[in-house]
Amino acid sequence: MPSYDAVLFDSDGVLVEPPSAETQTAAIQQAFQSVGVDDPDEGHVQDLTSGVTSEVLDDIGAAYDIDPVALWNAREHHDEQSQFESFRAGNRDRYDDTAAVSEVPRPRGVVSNNHHSTIEFVLEFFEFGDDFDTYYGREKTVESLGLKKPNTHYVERALDDLGGGSALYVGDSESDVLAAHRAGLDSVFLRRPHCRSVDLSVDPTYELETLHGLAELL
Template structure:
């Protein structure tokens, strides 16, 4: 197998996504940096990931929506990294397999989460990824996230491979992987035990440790 690419949230980091409170706090931080004191309803609306709505509200308040977006994303990364360092957000036990996989094939991380957080996880845990890619801290970056295969395709280019396996925990991972001409593996975790998928993955895994065996089987054929 040329390469194994991994999703991050729900595959490596416990839980399917960033805690909403992180984005709420990051939104408050960004608004306060910009000197904006919105009403409670507006504050709620600013917490949404809604580029058009954010642009409208930013224009009404006279600040730059792109600046707000980046301030919020950067703050959300800092808060997330604190949660990982303190152990509030852990990695799954089977993530220790990643280092072993990295010794046997090329591995990479491709996530809808922010690029800074992907880099942090790579540096903090040293799983041996060849490269990591998260979304850019901009509205354009947000709009390129999966199921758009853009970040996956960019990563394949960087690795110099044209195929491999993408391991994810959600339907968008399977869809994006297929669009990028990758095989896909769906990991069943407590949060997605009974999820119905929009597309059929090649493999379903109960644990990342199964990838060691899969790698041997595929490579011996």
């Protein structure tokens, strides 16, 4: 079995529970309302909830004759605040097996497609600070959309912070596996309940159901 110099973790779905669809949808609807769109198309709401690109954002802005950057800024603000509120209200929590992270005998980092500021909040709120040596989320800008995983941008930055070398990336989505492999890293697909039955088009190096299984890999 390979020896790894570091371990990287996704956040949502790996360290903490992912946001609910209802919470995300409500945040996007609030964002539309804040820029003067009271009854947005359901498809546009869904587009802004996940998988949005700068091209899609431009199309949505044109559909309502609004500045796409203003819409995006509103989207990011309301999405971020909805996440903070969910954590504070106890509607989202850390997973019970995250105690296993501190037992990983390697430098550790977090790389997420969520906002960098939200990752900062998560690390502080759940007292993860001592568990990780570096962390990256994306900036709340339109430009950051092109840097999301499976782009390797933030994965490579985190790996550089940890001294380079070989690493293992732990995620719960196909984009995590793709980002790891494109960066030359091995991957763990963590089959949490929300992704237990997901079919992947790319094979992860390993599959686990809990973080406790990391000890055997390392």
